Amino acid sequence: MKQTYLLIILLLSLSLKGQNALDFDGSNDWISIQDQNSLDLLANDNISIEFWFKTTFNGFKPIINKFDTNDGFRGYGVALYGGGVLGIAKIGNPGTFAQINTSTGGFNDGNWHHFTGIMLGTDPNNYKIYIDGALQTPTIRSNNYTGTLTNSVPLRIGSDASTYFLGSLDEIRIWSKGLSASEVNSQWNKELTGNESNLVAYYNFNQGVKNGNNASVTTLNDATSNNNNGTLNNFTLNGSTSNWVDGVNFSTLSTQNNILASPISLFPNPSSNVIKFNNLTSLKSYTIYNTLGREISKGNISMNETLDISSYSSGLYFLKFDNGNTFKFIKN
Ligand SMILES: [Ca+2]
Numbered sequence: 001m002k003q004t005y006l007l008i009i010l011l012l013s014l015s016l017k018g019q020n021a022l023d024f025d026g027s028n029d030w031i032s033i034q035d036q037n038s039l040d041l042l043a044n045d046n047i048s049i050e051f052w053f054k055t056t057f058n059g060f061k062p063i064i065n066k067f068d069t070n071d072g073f074r075g076y077g078v079a080l081y082g083g084g085v086l087g088i089a090k091i092g093n094p095g096t097f098a099q100i101n102t103s104t105g106g107f108n109d110g111n112w113h114h115f116t117g118i119m120l121g122t123d124p125n126n127y128k129i130y131i132d133g134a135l136q137t138p139t140i141r142s143n144n145y146t147g148t149l150t151n152s153v154p155l156r157i158g159s160d161a162s163t164y165f166l167g168s169l170d171e172i173r174i175w176s177k178g179l180s181a182s183e184v185n186s187q188w189n190k191e192l193t194g195n196e197s198n199l200v201a202y203y204n205f206n207q208g209v210k211n212g213n214n215a216s217v218t219t220l221n222d223a224t225s226n227n228n229n230g231t232l233n234n235f236t237l238n239g240s241t242s243n244w245v246d247g248v249n250f251s252t253l254s255t256q257n258n259i260l261a262s263p264i265s266l267f268p269n270p271s272s273n274v275i276k277f278n279n280l281t282s283l284k285s286y287t288i289y290n291t292l293g294r295e296i297s298k299g300n301i302s303m304n305e306t307l308d309i310s311s312y313s314s315g316l317y318f319l320k321f322d323n324g325n326t327f328k329f330i331k332n
């Protein structure tokens with residue numbers, strides 16, 4: 001009986017890890033999604049866009065957009081910029097747009113990162129970007145939006161009609177609402193069903209055989225009922241690039257709900273040298289993971305003890321106690 005349970009647990013954990021993403025070659029791979037009313041948002045509508053991305057490219061690359069290139073790029077979209085900065089924009093009458101970028105970059109480090117961009121109306125002071133679930137300090141790139149937003153061009157993934165994304169994308173979601181902080185926190189690190197309200201398009205990319213021959217898998221499925229399915233263009237669809245590939249591993253990081261419930265607190269955060277804990281009532285075993293779910297270190301800690309993180313690379317980490325409580329911290 002015990003062996004049966006162990007086998008079931010093993011199969012469950014294997015199936016959690018078995019989800020896919022799509023790799024883009026940077027030269028001509030892109031996905032087109034036909035213009036539809038559900039994708040046509042109004043200037044004053046609230047829009048949220050989420051996705052996982054992995055790239056080492058340093059420079060401008062479009063990620064997802066519905067820009068009309070024959071009308072001053074009227075529409076909305078998200079792009080990667082030099083230095084690994086991410087930005088989100090609404091563009092109205094030619095030359096007028098509302099855009100924020102992350103004020104720090106480095107998200108082109110070859111690891112999976114999650115992006116949430118939220119645009120409330122046309123004032124970029126009301127826009128937000130979260131990376132890996134953490135609210136970023138934005139830089140307003142433009143605040144002169146006027147006119148309408150809607151157009152009749154396709155939604156594009158991985159292209160703006162002249163430049164092409166290099167790297168992998170997964171879990172793309174477009175919402176016709178502004179996600180709340182608690183919604184961002186509860187759903188960035190897991191898959192959704194597609195039935196969530198105001199979700200206008202959702203691509204989980206769980207298609208094809210990773211790194212296999214996928215010549216016939218040329219339609220990207222929308223998991224919502226809006227049928228915003230995409231057509232893959234110019235992908236090789238065989239091998240480890242320009243094909244359906246391994247997706248982000250959610251299974252080791254799927255303990256987000258414990259973060260809010262825990263009375264234990266971690267400080268200082270961010271930190272460059274050491275972290276400590278308040279309200280640790282007993283010696284506790286911990287494991288530290290990076291955003292890929294890779295184990296970085298493990299040990300035991302009690303109240304008033306310090307944990308040395310000075311040798312870690314800059315970035316976001318997860319510390320998980322063996323009772324399941326998980327904390328995020330940032331190494332500066
Ligand atoms: Ca996926």
Ligand SMILES: [Ca+2]
Pocket residue numbers: 035036037040150151152153
């Ligand atoms: Ca339209």
Ligand SMILES: [Ca+2]
Pocket residue numbers: 025027028029234235236242
């Ligand atoms: Ca290609």
